[in-house]
Amino acid sequence: MGGPRAGEDDTQFDVVILGAGPAGAAAAITLRRFTGLRVALVERRQFDPFRPGETVSPALFALTDYLGIERAGFEQRHLQSYAHAAAWGGADLVVRDFLFNGQGSGLHLDRMAFDSMLLDQAGQLGAVVLQPAELLALTPGTRWTVALRHGERRRELSAAYVIDCSGRNSVMVRQQRCPVLQTDRMVGVYAYYEAAQDQEREQRTLVETTENGWFYLAPLPGRRTALAFMTDADTLRTLDLLDPGQWHRHALASRHIGALVRQLPAPQAFRQYPIHSRVARLPANAAWTAAGDAAASFDPVSSLGIGHALSSGIHAARVAHAHVERGGGLGEGYRQALLDHFQSYVTTRRDLYANEQRWPGSGFWQRRLSEGWERAAA
Structure with a gap:
């Protein structure tokens, strides 16, 4: 895996990414493949071999192509759908x-193999991967201070920008008291x-x-x-x-x-x-943003999970690069695009659930037709 080059400080980074799932790995790959920024990717645990059984459509290949993943090798590691x-x-x-x-x-994914493949790609491109690494503290300032326990060692990383890809734990979203809207x-x-x-x-x-x-x-x-x-x-x-x-x-x-x-x-x-549906109202021009489930999560019936993780990781990386290099410029567009996408998804999902009329007295199906947005607890 990639690491700091000779003479470089192993604590100083342009971007620290919290979470090394598909969103975090996509963000790291994008930053390392298309910019010169120094990136650290922090993952709190080893990957679980039992993961949700993801099935993806062939539309995913446009995203993996962008990330430089060889299609033939990728397909061989998974099961045709x-x-x-x-x-x-x-x-x-x-x-x-x-x-x-x-x-x-499409493909039936081996999620452990898929996540490991993306993480390997990020490491090969020069991202510093810390796994498993427990997040101890996240302190704002002129630069972020990210305190970790990596193995037996306590480390403090310094970063100009942080991307929250910590899944539904949404570490940064919670810490920064970012409003979260939830539907179920x-x-x-x-x-x-x-x-x-x-x-x-x-x-x-x-x-x-x-x-x-x-x-x-x-x-x-x-x-x-x-x-x-x-x-x-x-x-x-x-x-x-x-x-x-x-x-x-x-x-x-x-x-x-x-x-x-x-x-x-x-x-x-x-x-x-x-697997509740939720979206965070991300800041427009702060020194952090979120991607993947930390930014928005969807009902599995939508089949948006992996595609959203990769695409939002890519876009969050662009927001981070713009902030580090120019002081901002892309955050508001990314924020609004997430909210618009989620609103469109809520409408589509309601229409899909309305197609099932066989149990009019069922609480589960009735809730799907009447759900509105509510403020989630911080």
């Missing part, structure tokens, strides 16, 4: 085959299964709605399968879906998902994630 099937608004599956979209197939309290429970070597798997995503939420199933590289159920936090507790027995019975009760779950062994792991 040939179609998307959904029982949404009716009991029968509607299948959309990627063969006819003019762009080719949705959660996702993911179970991970390992298929037998001789078991055939369809390389497509499967979505199926139920009275209390919706299931998402995707094959992953390495014979693994991710199955998630999206619902509200209170419904999750009522259904007791963190209990393996209750989870299995709930999955079996669905028509299409149940048929596949019957063929799978016991899950290897359960993970619960907050």
Whole structure:
């Protein structure tokens, strides 16, 4: 991985990025590939091998091309996705085959491999990667002071600019008391299964709605399968879906998902994630900004997660470069673009959920139609 060159101070940086997921890595790659700024990338933990089962469309390749990721090598590390099937608004599956979209197939990502690939690219381009590194304090001033515990060593980094890519923890957003608008309290429970070597798997995503939420199933590289159920936090507790027995019975009760779950062994792991939709009102011209989930996060049904992470990381890097080199100029445009994009997303999501009319008495589905923006707690 990249590090400071001979004679350079390993504490002085132009930009420190908090979080080395896709948004943070994209920001670091952009800064190192297109500018001469010194960049440190801080990640608090090693990557978890059990991550949300992301499926991305071929539109992602325009972003990875911009980041200098070789397409052939990238595709080889993941699983081709040939179609998307959904029982949404009716009991029968509607299948959309990627063969006819003019762009080719999508990919079922191995998230650990994907995140590691981006992080390696950032390091090769000269970003200083600190992982795992615990953030101890973040102090504003003429320059930011970023106090860390890296291994057994306490370090203090100095930076002209900070990009918050810390996910839903949104370290900077919280510290700076940036207003956050939230629309729901949705959660996702993911179970991970390992298929037998001789078991055939369809390389497509499967979505199926139920009275209390919706299931998402995707094959992953390495014979693994991710199955998630999206619902509200209170419904999750009522259904007791963190209990393996209750989870299995709930999955079996669905028509299409149940048929596949019957063929799978016991899950290897359960993970619960907050997946509520939210957007931060970022500052227009401060010495920091945010990207990825720290800036805005979306319902998984929108399929915006990875694409938003990469594109917002790229744009946040441009904002940082403009601030360091010229004292600003791009922050207001980035801020407003995020808010406009989120407003458009809220409208589109409401229309999508309105297509499911089979459970008019369900709290989950009714909330999706009546949700408005609310101020999230700091």
